[in-house]
Amino acid sequence: xxxxxxxxxxxxxxxxxxxxxxxxxxxxxxxxxxxxxxxxxxxxxxxxxxxxxxxxxxxxxxxxxxxxxxxxxxxxxxxxxxxxxxxxxxxxxxxxxxxxxxxxxxxxxxxxxx
Amino acid sequence: xxxxxxxxxxxxxxxxxxxxxxxxxxxxxxxxxxxxxxxxxxxxxxxxxxxxxxxxxxxxxxxxxxxxxxxxxxxxxxxxxxxxxxxxxxxxxxxxxxxxxxxxxxxxxxxxxxxx
Numbered sequence: 001x002x003x004x005x006x007x008x009x010x011x012x013x014x015x016x017x018x019x020x021x022x023x024x025x026x027x028x029x030x031x032x033x034x035x036x037x038x039x040x041x042x043x044x045x046x047x048x049x050x051x052x053x054x055x056x057x058x059x060x061x062x063x064x065x066x067x068x069x070x071x072x073x074x075x076x077x078x079x080x081x082x083x084x085x086x087x088x089x090x091x092x093x094x095x096x097x098x099x100x101x102x103x104x105x106x107x108x109x110x111x112x113x114x
Numbered sequence: 115x116x117x118x119x120x121x122x123x124x125x126x127x128x129x130x131x132x133x134x135x136x137x138x139x140x141x142x143x144x145x146x147x148x149x150x151x152x153x154x155x156x157x158x159x160x161x162x163x164x165x166x167x168x169x170x171x172x173x174x175x176x177x178x179x180x181x182x183x184x185x186x187x188x189x190x191x192x193x194x195x196x197x198x199x200x201x202x203x204x205x206x207x208x209x210x211x212x213x214x215x216x217x218x219x220x221x222x223x224x225x226x227x228x229x230x
Binding site: 035044045056058102105107 | 147149151156157158159160161164205209217218219220221222223
C-alpha cells in the first residue's frame with residue numbers, strides 16, 4: 001500500500017505570496033491532519049479534515065486554511081506569507097476508527113519564505 | 115490543556131548500549147491515547163507504537179519496549195542494544211479521546227545519537 005504523499009517536497013516563496021501544499025492520504029484513510037514543524041515551536045497541529053469537513057483546528061491565524069476533496073486528498077493554503085511561516089509542513093492520514101487511529105505521516109513539504 | 119514533556123533534549127550513546135527515552139504527559143481526560151514516533155534525518159515521522167490509557171500492559175517489539183505508568187503519567191521508551199540506525203529524533207505524543215488520534219500534542223522530541 002502506498003504511503004502518504006506530499007507535493008511539492010521543497011518550496012521557496014517570497015514574503016507576501018501565497019502557497020498551496022498538497023497531500024494524498026493512504027488509500028482508504030478518510031482523516032487528514034496537517035502539522036507545522038519548526039525548530040522553535042516543534043510540531044504543532046494545524047487542522048484535521050474528515051470526509052471533506054474540518055473537524056478540528058489548531059491555534060493558527062486565518063492565513064492558514066485547508067480543504068479536503070471527495071477522494072480524501074487535502075490541500076492547505078497559506079496566504080500573505082511571513083518569514084515565520086518557514087517550516088516543514090507534515091500531513092498525516094488515519095483511518096480514524098476506534099480501533100485504528102494512529103496517524104501515518106508523509107515526508108513533508110519544506111517551505112522557505114525569503 | 116494537554117501537555118507532553120520530553121525532558122531529555124539529546125542523548126548520546128555508544129552502539130549496543132541500552133537507552134531509555136522519557137515521556138511525561140498531562141491531560142484532564144480519563145481516556146486518552148499515547149504514541150511514539152521516530153523522525154530520521156529524512157524528515158518523515160515514522161509511527162512506532164500506540165497505547166490506550168486503559169491498557170497499561172507494557173509492550174515489547176524486538177529491541178523496542180515501552181513502559182506505560184498511569185500513576186506517574188509516564189510512557190517511557192527503551193531501546194535495547196542500540197544501533198547506529200536508531201539515530202533519530204523521537205517524539206512522544208498524546209491524543210484526546212473525543213477525537214481519536216485526530217489531534218496530536220507532541221513533546222519537543224529527544225534526539226538520539228548512537229555512535230559506532
